[in-house]
Each structure stands twice: as structure tokens, then as C-alpha cells.
Amino acid sequence: MQNNEHLFLRAAAGxxxxxxxxxxxxxxxxxxxxxxxxxxxxxxxKAFVKTPEAAxxxxxxxxxxxxxxxxxxxxxxxxxxxxxxxxxxxIESKGPKFPTVIRSQHDVDALITGEDAASKLQYVYDALxxxxxxxxxxxxxxxxxxxxxxxxxYMVEGGGSKTFSEARRFLYTNPVAAHALLQKITxxxxxxxxxQVQAGAQLVQVFDSWAGELTPEQYxxxxxxxxxxxxxxVTGVPKTVFAKGAWFALEDLAELPCQVVGLDWNITPxxxxxxxxxxxxxxxxxxxxxxxxxxxxxETGVHEMIRQFGPGKHIVNLGHGVYPDTPLDGVRAFxxxxxxxxx
Amino acid sequence: MQNNEHLFLRAAAGxxxxxxxxxxxxxxxxxxxxxxxxxxxxxxxKAFVKTPEAAxxxxxxxxxxxxxxxxxxxxxxxxxxxxxxxxxxxIESKGPKFPTVIRSQHDVDALITGEDAASKLQYVYDALxxxxxxxxxxxxxxxxxxxxxxxxxYMVEGGGSKTFSEARRFLYTNPVAAHALLQKITxxxxxxxxxQVQAGAQLVQVFDSWAGELTPEQYxxxxxxxxxxxxxxVTGVPKTVFAKGAWFALEDLAELPCQVVGLDWNITPxxxxxxxxxxxxxxxxxxxxxxxxxxxxxETGVHEMIRQFGPGKHIVNLGHGVYPDTPLDGVRAFxxxxxxxxx
Numbered sequence: 001m002q003n004n005e006h007l008f009l010r011a012a013a014g015x016x017x018x019x020x021x022x023x024x025x026x027x028x029x030x031x032x033x034x035x036x037x038x039x040x041x042x043x044x045x046k047a048f049v050k051t052p053e054a055a056x057x058x059x060x061x062x063x064x065x066x067x068x069x070x071x072x073x074x075x076x077x078x079x080x081x082x083x084x085x086x087x088x089x090x091i092e093s094k095g096p097k098f099p100t101v102i103r104s105q106h107d108v109d110a111l112i113t114g115e116d117a118a119s120k121l122q123y124v125y126d127a128l129x130x131x132x133x134x135x136x137x138x139x140x141x142x143x144x145x146x147x148x149x150x151x152x153x154y155m156v157e158g159g160g161s162k163t164f165s166e167a168r169r170f171l172y173t174n175p176v177a178a179h180a181l182l183q184k185i186t187x188x189x190x191x192x193x194x195x196q197v198q199a200g201a202q203l204v205q206v207f208d209s210w211a212g213e214l215t216p217e218q219y220x221x222x223x224x225x226x227x228x229x230x231x232x233x234v235t236g237v238p239k240t241v242f243a244k245g246a247w248f249a250l251e252d253l254a255e256l257p258c259q260v261v262g263l264d265w266n267i268t269p270x271x272x273x274x275x276x277x278x279x280x281x282x283x284x285x286x287x288x289x290x291x292x293x294x295x296x297x298x299e300t301g302v303h304e305m306i307r308q309f310g311p312g313k314h315i316v317n318l319g320h321g322v323y324p325d326t327p328l329d330g331v332r333a334f335x336x337x338x339x340x341x342x343x
Numbered sequence: 344m345q346n347n348e349h350l351f352l353r354a355a356a357g358x359x360x361x362x363x364x365x366x367x368x369x370x371x372x373x374x375x376x377x378x379x380x381x382x383x384x385x386x387x388x389k390a391f392v393k394t395p396e397a398a399x400x401x402x403x404x405x406x407x408x409x410x411x412x413x414x415x416x417x418x419x420x421x422x423x424x425x426x427x428x429x430x431x432x433x434i435e436s437k438g439p440k441f442p443t444v445i446r447s448q449h450d451v452d453a454l455i456t457g458e459d460a461a462s463k464l465q466y467v468y469d470a471l472x473x474x475x476x477x478x479x480x481x482x483x484x485x486x487x488x489x490x491x492x493x494x495x496x497y498m499v500e501g502g503g504s505k506t507f508s509e510a511r512r513f514l515y516t517n518p519v520a521a522h523a524l525l526q527k528i529t530x531x532x533x534x535x536x537x538x539q540v541q542a543g544a545q546l547v548q549v550f551d552s553w554a555g556e557l558t559p560e561q562y563x564x565x566x567x568x569x570x571x572x573x574x575x576x577v578t579g580v581p582k583t584v585f586a587k588g589a590w591f592a593l594e595d596l597a598e599l600p601c602q603v604v605g606l607d608w609n610i611t612p613x614x615x616x617x618x619x620x621x622x623x624x625x626x627x628x629x630x631x632x633x634x635x636x637x638x639x640x641x642e643t644g645v646h647e648m649i650r651q652f653g654p655g656k657h658i659v660n661l662g663h664g665v666y667p668d669t670p671l672d673g674v675r676a677f678x679x680x681x682x683x684x685x686x
Contacts, residue, residue, distance in 0.1 A: 160505075165666050168632040172640070215608050215630055247590060248609050265558050266591050287558055289511040297515070323508050 008070045008140050011315050012203055012238040012260055014281055020306060020314045021069035022338035023142075024331065025242075026321035027062040028074040031331055034061045045090040049076050050123045056130035063139055066335050070140050070203075073128055073196070077146030077207055080188055081155050083120040084111045088154075101158040103170070105177040113184040118191035125199040132200035143201025145193055147208035147243070148185040148226040149219075152178065164213045171214075171222055178222060186226045190233035197237050205240040205262070206230060212245015219249045224256075231257040240283060244320065250275035265319030269309045282309060285319040291330035298330060302337035311343040351413045351483050354658050355546055355581040355603055357624055363649060363657045364412035365681035366485075367674065368585075369664035370405040371417040374674055377404045388433040392419050393466045399473035406482055409678050413483050413546075416474060416539070418467055420489030420550055423531055424498050426463040427454045431497075444501040446513070448520040456527040461534035468542035475543035486544025488536055490551035490586070491528040491569040492562075495521065507556045514557075514565055521565060529569045533576035540580050548583040548605070549573060555588015562592045567599075574600040583626060587663065593618035608662030612652045625652060628662040629677065634669045638676035645680035654686040 008021040029035055035058055042048040049055060058074040078088050078096055088098045102108060111117075131141055146154075153167040154160075161167075171178050193204045206227065211219060223243070231239050241253055242262025253261050254276045263272050263284035272282055290301055306316065316338045322331065351364040372378055378401055385391040392398060401417035421431050421439055431441045445451060454460075474484055489497075496510040497503075504510075514521050536547045549570065554562060566586070574582050584596055585605025596604050597619045606615050606627035615625055633644055649659065659681045665674065 162503075162505075163632075163663075163666065165632050165635075165668075168630070169635040172633055172636040212609065216611055245609075248611070248614070266555065266588075268559055268591070271591070287511070289506075289508050290515055292508075292512040293515040320506075323506065325508075 008315070009202060009238070012281055014259065014279060014313055016312045019341045019343060020316045020338060022316040022335055023068040023070040023072065024318055024322045024334070027066065027068055028058045028072060030324035031322055031326050031328060032061050032065055034065060049074070049079065052123055052126035052130050055127035056134055059127070059131045060134045063135065066331060067339065068139070068335055070142055071131065071135060072142040072144060073124070073131060073201065075124055075127070075144070077151065078154060079121055079124065080117070080145060080185065080192060081151055083117040084113060084184065084188055086111065086155055095160040096154060097159045098155065102155045102181060104174070105180065108177050108181045108184065111184055114187040115191050117188040118195055121192060125195055128196055128199035128201055140202040141200055143193060143196035143204045145189045145204070145206055147206050147223065148182040148189065149211065149214070149223040150207065150209045151185050152181050153210045153213070155181070164210055168213060171218060182222060182226050186229050189230055193230065193234040197234065201237065203238045203240060204234055205242060208241065208243040208246065211243035211249065216248045219246060220252055224249070224252045227256055242283070247271070254280060260315060262317065263319065281313045281315060283315040283317050286316070286334065288318045288320050288323050288326065291322065291326045291334055293330065295329060295333035298333040299337040302334060303341055306338070306341055351658070352545060352581070355624055357602065357622060357656055359655045362684045362686060363652070363659045363681060365659040365678055366411040366413040366415065367661055367665045367677070370409065370411055371401045371415060373667035374665055374669050374671060375404050375408055377408060392417070392422065395466055395469035395473050398470035399477055402470070402474045403477045406478065409674060410682065411482065411678055413485055414474065414478060415485040415487060416467070416471055416544065418470070418487070420487070420494065421497060422464055422467065423460070423488060423528065423535060424494055426460040427456060427527065427531055429454065429498055438503040439497060440502045441498065445498045445524060447517070448523065451520050451524045451527065454527055457530040458534050460531040461538055464535060464538070468538050471539055471542035471544055483545040484543055486536060486539035486547045488532045488547070488549055490549050490566065491525040491532065492554065492557070492566040493550065493552045494528050495524050496553045496556070498524070507553055511556060514561060525565060525569050529572050532573055536573065536577040540577065544580065546581045546583060547577055548585060551584065551586040551589065554586035554592065559591045562589060563595055567592070567595045570599055585626070590614070597623060603658065605660065606662065624656045624658060626658040626660050628660070631661045631663050631666050631669065634665065634673035634677055636673065638672060641673060641676040642680040645677060646684055649681070649684055
């Protein structure tokens, strides 16, 4: 088992491996009965996230249960806005809600940032330290944060949205305040991710979940420069950028000082490779819905996907977080199909 | 004014024009105070849609109020599933809901199709005839339908969804029933759109709103062949296909026997032109959120977009339906910016 740690980090470094490593976005969570049992001890999601022992246990569960090649710390991207002074509620089966939203320069000015904000996230660092101990080197530990545009989207919109029209309107009508907010989020995120690395994260992933809502020009203006700062500012570990829906920005992502780019299931490996260049490691991109299919079909599909990516510079994942109601047999078939593959 | 009719249809036929024509998806609807006044006379959305006099009046309102170069019949893509035997409710500010959903071959078998289904949509044909009379040749009248995949998505999922995971799961786990359902929708849609043409529609647009949820391979399997049948089966008018989010399928759309392809705001004109070929007319693709900006910024942005599309083979529209809370001044600035442009 000890080689699993090397497999994931070797692949992230672009080294050749005997097979691609595999993990799943949202692997620590509702797909596992162990998680649901653990979660039932807490009154709400946020109480769970803020209890390092629980977060650490949830992080390790998929390693024990599924045999994935990496663990990702159980947390939430919205802890950063909260640390900056914008509280949120997580409403069961509906999603996050910010009772107060950002709509002006004045609102942005009131937020704290950098070390002052990141120091409020001690519970995440504690969870990482505990997890490192529990993992004891079995597999590497991934830290993460939301990308600045995606966090702005929630902070301005006030929650999830079909169109994020309030957030995008803010970019058009108040670009100065938008840039100020993005900078504050970026400054906080750099301190936050470096502290995660200090606490044991061996790779960090930045999730730009709402990248696909922007025009190519907006993405270049309001997202890429801040991703650039984060990739430059976080040191000592490889970095992954997953910009969902940002097929149109792959040439921009290719220029980032990161090692891995995540892909959703709309993008073919050939399309991405042509734009990312030969050296970028690609992560993805099995359709999460395909895990509802039979184990045999999943194996066939996974092997076909690995062949399409070609040998090396590939980490297997889904094209999006695993859906909470995915049958465990489907998830197992996905992981096992990767583990029984050889280049 | 009589030349406006020629402008839109000339552009759709790929002929050169002095400026691009302009209309907005969802121009007949909540953005107009006249619409809201008319709508308040009806207990619910569906009662409104099923009253030809009201639908005709709503269709003409944006021509009178905004001066757009085409009218699109006020209706709903979900009238087709309903005509096939699957009733739905439109829940105020939440969206559509199907109390019964399709999950098996047996469910598909129970649906009616073709002429039997399309004959239940007399109220749409009546609305088109009334509208033609009211328009009296001022601008052309557009008919429309939902694409088979998008209608399947609603019929299986039961309503809107962030992921359409039930609908996509159906494609993986029951492809035979999925194809049977897509064929039934297609057969109905061909009769329906031809009847719209008989009733006065001078161009028909097919909306594939959830195209972006599929993998490129799924789109080629479950969407394109049915779009092909529809484009072949509807005769006598030009056809527009708008597959939202289907940037990855532009080469497939290029092969369809349609004249116009709609584009969302993620896609640059150069990217689309390289894949659609020189002859396809492109429709789009201003960001609906940009209409919250100042009239001056809107004009600058619209003119820049028209320059990027280049002279000819372009119909100006948004990249998605206009958002219901868009200020009327923004909509006017958008239309006026196109109308004061000259190639």
C-alpha cells in the first residue's frame, strides 16, 4: 500500500506511472453509509465541518472503504467567506444561503482578509493534522479552496443559482469593487492554502465551480489573474485547478503555474491536450451519471477513457463531484476499474 | 418598416444585409409591463398559454414596444410532452413540475405521438394565425419547439434540475427506452412544427436547452440524429437550432440541414465559425447579464460583438433568454445599438 502515496504524487508531478491514480471529488460524504452514520451525530453540516475529529474521520473513510489513491480533506469552500466576515447557513437539501450579501464597495471594505481571516480557520488546519496522523502515509492528503470568482459568486448572489445573474451583474456594473473583493479573497486564500500545506496537505486543489458562467473575456479579466496569484503564492506542493465549464479558457489555464488541470465530462482528452500543452497533467473526467450503470459497463467506460487520455500525465476522477445518491457498487466499480488497469 | 421582414429572413437565408437583424429569446414575457398587465388576467401561466388571443397579443408586444426585427410565438416547449399524455404544472417562480415521470419502456409505450399528439395543440396554431393577422407583415413570425433530448430531460427528471442526473441516468441504464421516447417526441415535433408553418410560422427554432449536460458522445447518439430528422422533416421554412452549452458539438451541428445555429455567450464567433463552416448563419450571443449595465456600455459591447461576428451571416440575439428582471432601458439599448449599426 505504501506505494499509493507515490503513485498519486508521481502522477501529479508528471512522472510516468504503471496506471493512473484515482480519487473522486466529494468522495468523503453522503455516498458512504459510514459518513451518514457519523454525520447523524451532528445537528447540522457546519457543526460537522468545524469538528476536526469528525472531519478527519470522514476524510479517511473513503480510503478505507473504497481504496482510493488520495484523501481530500472534508470541508467546504464557503468557510473562507465566513472567515472573512460573511456568515452563511447550510440549508439541508437546498444548499448554502448568505443572509447578508456583498453589493457595494462599502460591503467589500468591511470584510477582513489575509492572515486575519485565515487565522479563523484553525479547525481546518487541526483536521488536516489529525487526518495526516490517521492516514499515516497510506495515501497523500489533498487540501483545497474555492477559486476567487466562485466565492465572489456566492457572496454576491447569496447562494446557489441557475444563472448567477446577480454576481455577473456585479462584474459589469461595479468592476472596481469586484476586483477589490477578488483581491481580498485571493489574499485570504493564499494564507489559507499555505497553512493547509503546513498542516499536512500534500497537494492543493482550487475549485472554480462557476467558471462556465462567464464569457471568455470575463474569465480572463476576473478569474485568471487571481488563480495566477494563488498558484504563485502557494509554495511547496503541486497545485490543481479545476475550472468547471471553462473549456474556452484552457489556453489561459495552460499558462498557470500549476501542475494539474481538472476537466469536466464535456471536454475530450484530445481537445484539452491540444490546448494545455504536453506537460500539464489532466485530471478527470468520467461522467458522474455513468456510475448509475452496471459495474461491467463502468469498467468498459473507464478503460476506454484511460486509453483516450493516453499513458501518463493523467489522474482519474469524475468530471464533477460524485452525486450523493450514487450506488456504492458503482463507485467501487469505478475505482477498481482504474486499479486493475495497466498502461 | 416593411423591409424588416425581409431583413430577418434575408439574413437567415445567408444573404448579405446592411446590418444584422435583432430579436431576443424570451422577448415576449415578463420584461414588458404590458405583458405583466395582460398576464394578471389569468389564474396561471398555462391558462395564458392556452388562450390564443392572449398568446398572440404577448407575441406582438415586443414588436410594438421594442422594435425587434422578428416576433416569436408566445408558448412553452412543454406543451409537447403534455400533448403526448404527460401533464405538467407550472409552479410560480419555481418552474415546471411533472407529477408523473417517464422511467421505463412501459411508460414510453403509454405516450401518444405524431398526428395524434400534435392535433391537441390547436391552440398554438390558432395563436399563430391570430398573430400573423396582428403583425400584418410588419416582421416575420418565428415558431418553435423543444429539442427531443431537452424534452426527454424534463419528462424523465420531472422538472428543472441542477444536474439532470435522473434523465442522464436513463440514457445509461435504459438506452432502448430512451431512443423510443426520443423517436416519439421527434415524430410529434415534426407534425407540430409543420402545422406551425401552415399556421404562419416563417422560421422555426428548436431549443436544446440542456445540450450542455451531455458528453460529446451522448450528444452524437441521443440528440443529433433526432435534430437531423426534425430539420429534414420540417419543410418550407428556414430552421434554427439552438443547443445551449453544446460548444463541443458544433461540428455535428454544422452537418444538420438547418440554416441558423444559435450560440451562447461562452463561445467566441471565431471558434464557432471555424467549426460551423462558412455558410451557416450564426445567431447570438450577447451575455444577458450585460443588459444590466449602462446603455452606453451596452451599445459599445453590442457593436464590438457585431464586429467580431463580421459582416453577414449573423442574427443578433442574446446567448440565452433575457432575464425576467432586466431593466427595459437595457433591452432598448441592446435593440437600438443593433439598429443604428451599419456594416
